[in-house]
Amino acid sequence: MAHPDTDRIDAAASDLRAADAALALTGAGVSAPSGVPPFRGEDGVWSEYDPDAFDVWRFRREPGAFWADWLDLRADLLDADVEPNPAHDALADLSAAGHLDALVTQNIDGLHQEAGAEETVELHGNARRATCRNCGWTTSADDARERAESGDLPPRCDVCDGALKPDAVLFGEQLPRGALARARDLAADSDAMVVAGSSLTVEPAASLPAEAAETGATLILVNLEETPLDSRADYVFRADVTEVLPALREAVGE
Structure with missing residues (x-):
């Protein structure tokens, strides 16, 4: 038609x-x-989550707590069936x-x-990756998620042991x-x-x-x-x- x-x-x-x-x-x-789901709007992610929890300064202060919240957010954003x-x-x-x-x-x-x-x-950025802010080492988000879910909060870099960060731009970060x-x-x-x-x-x-x-x-x-x-x-x-x-x-x- x-x-x-x-x-x-x-x-x-x-x-x-x-x-x-x-x-x-x-x-x-x-x-x-x-x-x-979109981030903004009536049914957006920020209607269910506190944006302040995903600020880069919180990641720097409390990387473990940040990752605990990020796991929940990422599960809502990137369901396994998303294609x-x-x-x-x-x-x-x-x-x-x-x-x-x-x-x-x-x-x-x-x-x-x-x-x-x-x-x-x-x-x-891309939520399917995680990157070390210290040395730039990158791994898949699934690898970082598995480390975090196993209790490694925050998940750590294989090269320098720095805290991994989701490779998505957080509040307070420049593009x-x-x-x-x-x-x-x-x-x-x-x-x-x-x-x-x-x-x-x-x-x-x-x-x-x-x-x-x-x-x-x-x-x-x-x-x-x-x-x-x-x-x-x-x-x-x-x-x-x-x-x-x-x-x-x-x-x-x-």
Whole structure:
């Protein structure tokens, strides 16, 4: 059955196909259909958990207590059954076909990589990893979780015995400089930008589409709710990302 926005999707696909450089920015709305809850909003994670418990300063003061709370939070965020959904698959296909140069994401679930995205810039880190703040040694979050669940609170680095930290950006931490710089360069150089599942209210990610628009990039917004950038977008699809993005991928073709 044809998508109700077929004509606009075809037009957006034509612009995306013609772009010399294109980028996608994704937010919580892309992972929500996979069962990953958003952090904000009525049903968000912060309606059940105290954000102060996940501040970087608490990690530094009480790493063991921090990890005890983090285990509960991570279990809610990344259920064992969480898998990429059709929106992730569509973006990965567009990337593999050369129609997207990179995916910039605010999500920490690693589902873009699991779907096969070729370059993913993680602005807020990745909850599937844990890293030593002292020496930078990295291990899987599952390994760190098993250590913590066995009583090693906090789980320790194999190299220097420092406390491991989830590789997600905590309150009080700056975004990874390299990731943010890469995202800004991509936005500035893009001729087209797909923004999917983001409310565009959290900085600095919210500024990336505006930066792209200032250089003349075509903006394609896909989100169930209004965003502050709707009036500047060339295409706004107020619809489910799992419907629009696969339709866009099909319309773009090979």
